[in-house]
Amino acid sequence: MPEGHTLYRLATALTGSFGGRRVRVGSPQGRFADSAALLDRSLLRGAEAAGKHLFIQFSAGRWLHVHLGLYGTFEVVAGPAPAPRGAVRLRLSTASSYADLRGPTACELQTGAQREAVLSRLGPDPLRPDVDPELAWRRISSSSRPVAGLLMDQNVIAGVGNVYRAELLFRHRIAPHRQGRDLSRSEWEAMWMDLVALMHDGVRTGRVDTVRDAHLPAVMGRQPRVDDHGGEVYVYRRAGQPCHVCAEALATELLDGRNLFWCPRCQSDGRSSAAGRPRPG
DNA sequence: GGAAGATGACAAG
């Protein structure tokens, strides 16, 4: 679940259910018990997302920093809280709703200064209107690292995960191993605009859908994708299956310890594909 | 019943 759009939805849901209220804070699993006791019955001001980070502001200048990591979940549910199921690190609750956090990489109390330190390390976040994408371009255009690695680097762009990076590269026909400094300015600008639009779609729908209308299941007469991730995608976790555009078998490889997926024909840097150049949007 | 794997990030060497 957790790429940037997930955290923005979460921040909105948490603020909606708990913002401006005094909340019960507990750690049924126990690992956050001491800090939870400090926060219990205090005023929750609101929650905000930055990249894949979530910050929940409480009274007295306290911030709760949450990072979901690979498989963390944070469920916000209407209704009275039931007995905890599984390893619930953190539970927020009022009489009318509750939220359970499981498996996070980070769940810690922070001061405002510590929060600022986290924020200062993040590259521009496509979901925030006030960011300067030029900062990301400077880092990409001066780097010899593969574009696929740069897109996942939170210091370069904040909030992009394995799904968005694979799909963005496909949509722009960029070979994942091309060096950052070999990306053209116009390619970058198109990718950034597309990423902003894709991630806003993700915030709206709660899914990552990257397939253009012409390649949707109904249009192509193929089965819709069914898995835990839910969205219609071109290449993510489709290794060995035919490309929706050119039918070539999709490739996979471990890059920087993460699974990378791409189409060797559509993303071959220069050679033309059977279906022509995909356009953003 | 157990292993493998997953949309992530960090420290150590």
Add this chain to the structure above:
DNA sequence: TTGTCCTCTTCCC
């Protein structure tokens, strides 16, 4: 680059 952490689901025996 490798190891480590966090939890749950899926798959295989």
